[in-house]
Amino acid sequence: MAAPSTALTWLAPGQAFPPASQAWDAGSPAPGLLAAGGALDVETLRLAYGKGIFPWFSEGQPILWWSPNPRMVLNVGAFRLHPSFRKSLTRFRNNSSCEIRIDSAFAQVIQACARSRRDGQGGTWIVPDMIAAYCAMHRAGLAHSVETWIDGTLTGGLYCVALGKFVFGESMFSSASNASKFALAALVGFCRAHGIDRIDCQQNTRHLASLGAREISREAFLRHVSDGVIQVGPQWQFEPRYWNLLLPETAAPK
Numbered sequence: 001m002a003a004p005s006t007a008l009t010w011l012a013p014g015q016a017f018p019p020a021s022q023a024w025d026a027g028s029p030a031p032g033l034l035a036a037g038g039a040l041d042v043e044t045l046r047l048a049y050g051k052g053i054f055p056w057f058s059e060g061q062p063i064l065w066w067s068p069n070p071r072m073v074l075n076v077g078a079f080r081l082h083p084s085f086r087k088s089l090t091r092f093r094n095n096s097s098c099e100i101r102i103d104s105a106f107a108q109v110i111q112a113c114a115r116s117r118r119d120g121q122g123g124t125w126i127v128p129d130m131i132a133a134y135c136a137m138h139r140a141g142l143a144h145s146v147e148t149w150i151d152g153t154l155t156g157g158l159y160c161v162a163l164g165k166f167v168f169g170e171s172m173f174s175s176a177s178n179a180s181k182f183a184l185a186a187l188v189g190f191c192r193a194h195g196i197d198r199i200d201c202q203q204n205t206r207h208l209a210s211l212g213a214r215e216i217s218r219e220a221f222l223r224h225v226s227d228g229v230i231q232v233g234p235q236w237q238f239e240p241r242y243w244n245l246l247l248p249e250t251a252a253p254k
Contacts, residue, residue, distance in 0.1 A: 011038035011065075020052045020067035020218060032068035039063070040133035042140045049161050049168055050229050052222045054202060059127050069218035072201040074169075076191045078212040081246060088178050089185055093243045100186040100238045101147045106138045107131075109145040109157040113171035126171060134170070137161060143170075144236045146187045148179040155179040158187065160199070162236070166228030167191060168200040184211070189242035194234035198224055 009018050015038060023034040034053060038044060040063060048054060048065060057064040081089065092098045114126035137143035138159075147157040156179020158172040167187070174180035191199065200221070201213045 008033065009035040011035050013039040013041075014044070017048060017051055017053055017065065020222060023067045023069065023218075025069070032066045033064060034067050035065040036062045038065070040129055042133075042136050042142065045133060045137055045161075046142060046163065049163055050225065052218065052225050054168065055130070055133075056125050056202075057127070058125055063129075066202075067218060068203065070204075070215035071218055071221040072204045072208055072213050073216050073221060073224070074188075074199040074201055074208065074211065074213040076188045076197060076199060078214070079185070079188045079246075080210065080212040081185070082210075085178065085181060085185075086247070089182065089243075090247055092178075092182050093240070093247060097151045098182075099149050100183065101149055102190075102236050102238045103138070103144050105147055105154055105157075106143070106145040106159065107135055108154055109147060109159050109173070110134055110171075112154075112157070112173040112175070113159065116173040134159065134161075146183045146190070146238070148174075148176075148182045148186075150176060150179070156181075157183045160187070162233055163229040164233045165194070165196045165231040166198065166200070166225055167196055169202070181211075185246055186238055186242065189245045190234075190236075190238060192245045193239075193242045196228070196234075198228070200225075 018035060020034060023032050024030055040055060053065050053067045055063055056066050110126065110131050114124050114131060134143050142163065143159060143161050145157055145159045148155050155176035156174035158180060159170050161168040161170065172180035172184065201208045204215055
């Protein structure tokens with residue numbers, strides 16, 4: 001098989017994406033980069049995610065589209081609850097002032113993710129155009145926030161894209177200890193309850209690896225995506241009984 005070309009495809013709005021297999025390889029200046037340009041409307045984003053492609057760019061850059069190989073993926077059955085976090089999660093679950101909400105504050109979550117990325121990093125990839133685009137995805141029912149609330153205050157959360165029964169994780173934020181991890185654990189419980197096997201994590205990080213995420217080939221990833229997106233997705237709402245799928249030995253009565 002010939003190596004992918006290093007000639008970058010420039011897209012006009014509405015133009016079809018090239019195959020993900022044409023993304024730049026590990027020996028290229030930007031491994032995983034597939035194309036530039038195009039648009040961030042809901043239909044373009046839906047088509048991109050369904051083909052294993054996502055946008056990622058900084059202020060002042062054109063829209064850049066990526067499909068890394070390998071791809072970091074969390075199999076929800078392999079999610080790791082380390083002993084100290086298990087104790088913290090049990091306390092959270094049993095505290096009446098703590099709760100998980102879904103989609104009650106999507107705009108707040110993505111804006112908080114943008115601020116947390118900016119702190120000490122000299123910039124963020126969650127630029128205003130991205131915030132507007134994913135808020136539009138949320139209104140279309142294709143993007144969701146999983147939120148940690150403590151004493152009535154939003155203290156952490158994440159947002160993701162969901163097509164059928166495949167979830168694509170985007171970003172997390174936390175303003176209290178473990179708040180983003182509580183949201184991720186809730187998402188894992190939600191996925192287990194609804195037969196969603198995997199969460200796309202995009203890039204390999206030590207933190208994600210510590211929670212059980214692993215790299216798989218792009219080819220395998222695209223097979224999982226194609227199988228998941230054609231299935232009927234769940235209603236996005238969180239129920240406390242989902243904690244039983246993570247903490248069965250301390251499960252409270254339904």
